[in-house]
Amino acid sequence: MVHVPGPLKPIAAILQNAGYRCYLVGGAVRDMVAGRRVTDLDLATDAPPQTVMKLFRRVIPSGIEHGTVTILFKGKPYEITTFRTEREYHDGRRPQQVEFTASIEEDLGRRDFTVNGMALEIPDARLIDPFDGRSDIKRRLIRAIGDPEERFSEDSLRLMRAVRFALQLDFSIEPRTFSAMQRHAPGITRVSAERIRDELTRMLATPQPADGFRLLRQAALLEQVLPELLEGIGVEQDSAVAPDVFEHLLLSVNGAAAERLDIRWAALLHDIAKPRCRATLENGAVHFHGHDEMSAQIAADILSRLRYPRRLVEHVAHLIRHHMFDYQRQWSDAAVRRFVARVGIDKIDDLLLLRAADTFGKTGRRRADQQISELRRRIDVVQQEQHAISIADLAVNGSDLQHEIGIPPSRDMGTVLRFLLETVLEDPALNQRERLLEIAERFYRERIAGPRQA
Ligand code: ATP
Ligand code: MG
Secondary structure, eight states: OOOOOTTHHHHHHHHHHTTOOEEEETHHHHHHHTTOOOOOOEEEESSOHHHHHHHSSSEEEEEGGGTEEEEEETTEEEEEEEOEEOOOBSSSSSBSSOEEOSOHHHHHHTSSBGGGSOEEEETTOOEEOTTOHHHHHHTTEEOBSSOHHHHHHHOTHHHHHHHHHHHHHTOEEOHHHHHHHHHHGGGGGGSOHHHHHHHHHHHHTSSOTHHHHHHHHHTTOHHHHOHHHHTTTTOBOSOSSOSBHHHHHHHHHHTSOTTOHHHHHHHHHTTTTHHHHOEEOTTSOEEOTTHHHHHHHHHHHHHHHTTOOHHHHHHHHHHHHTTTOOOOTTOOHHHHHHHHHHHOGGGHHHHHHHHHHHHHHHHSOOOOOHHHHHHHHHHHHHHHHTOOOSGGGSSSOHHHIIIIIOOOSSHHHHHHHHHHHHHHHHOGGGOSHHHHHHHHHHHIIIIIIHHHHO
16 A cells, blocks of 8 residues: 655645645656655646745745746655646647646646556545556556557657666556557657657666667667667677677676666677677688777767767776776786776776676676786785876976976977886886986987987
8 A cells, every 4th residue: 555755744735725636646656556665756736836836935936837846845845736738749849838727637648658647645645547557557567648659749758768667667568559669769859869868877777778778679769869789780799698799788788887877888888889890800700900999989979969978978988998908917017007007097997897897798697707806906006006107196297307308398298208107107116306307308319309300
């Protein structure tokens, strides 16, 4: 049985005393009936927005043009939306105008899926369920309210929402609803990149997103939203559990932690360019040379197209660019330091998380990798020894080189500093001011200034 969350009763009482009704609606009712943890509590009322504004002390007209007011009650925000009918869609994206109604049933009728079309009356906990969402929850089904063809032509975002809810709730999509989705899939291009991104982000936060991408493919949505992923279908690669690049990428996503959006995107896209880089040698061997760099570029294009923040785009691309490292026990300490310098000490942990996801995508198993643990230990040593691993750690800086040796601030300065870093990565003992000035001077005279004059 469902019970009414505590603070809702005094809120409902305020509306009732003014002659209005109050319902809990949307995801909260669905999650309560399904026995899931409830997140945000959205309320609906027949009171007009202006009246709601007057009845509560602390209010924010957060979505007043759609009839939504946020009230702050005992320090917590609640959205209260006046019953609406939204029948007039013209561009398949947004209703032209909102109309209010006094009927909760009418308000529920404009919603997307039966499981989202229930209301719980407050305070007496009576369930209003005109589309039998309860049975669909029992049968674990996402079903459009009313005529699915109509619902998807009104609003194409519902295509993504159907897949996302199926994934989040571990439900199936009811066959009629699903075939309507397949027919209406091309309409997704009318939806803004930001809204598609937000749905993908929610999908990637579920325990096993791979199923969601398989569903997107079956619904003909993947070819609109992430067509690059489809290129991997049928492109074989060596793996015991994933027959092709497509399945390998999907499994890799499952292998990354749900709370790490960045690692999940990196896992999904780390081999995205393999199909384009595939080549066969004379002896018949297949290789994918350069796929790391090209995958990083394609990943950056995809994530920018989806309007993800620059920071995320660059971080994911960086991890993908470096994902092909091949650690061997024989690596010298200098090789470990060069690896750390190349990747960046602050990004090593994430790169190892991507490697773990990649390995899961090949083996289907989450097993501690001995070699990676050893690399991890050796990197810890590098950090403890506090050896220089970036130009900022050098015992000299650009200004020293300018004043002591006379190198003008220029691109050459960068070249000299990089040479010094390489030298110190090879032999940390050289990271002393006098030694570095000596080395820099010789390098600059012999390799940069000298050859130019000659
Ligand atoms: P979540 O757990 O993701 O918040 P939710 O069901 O609460 O799930 P919201 O996006 O918060 O989803 O929307 C609240 C309610 O509004 C939904 O349950 C649904 O009834 C309705 N709704 C939201 N978006 C649409 C839409 N595009 N078309 C029809 N109804 C919608
Ligand atoms: Mg919600």
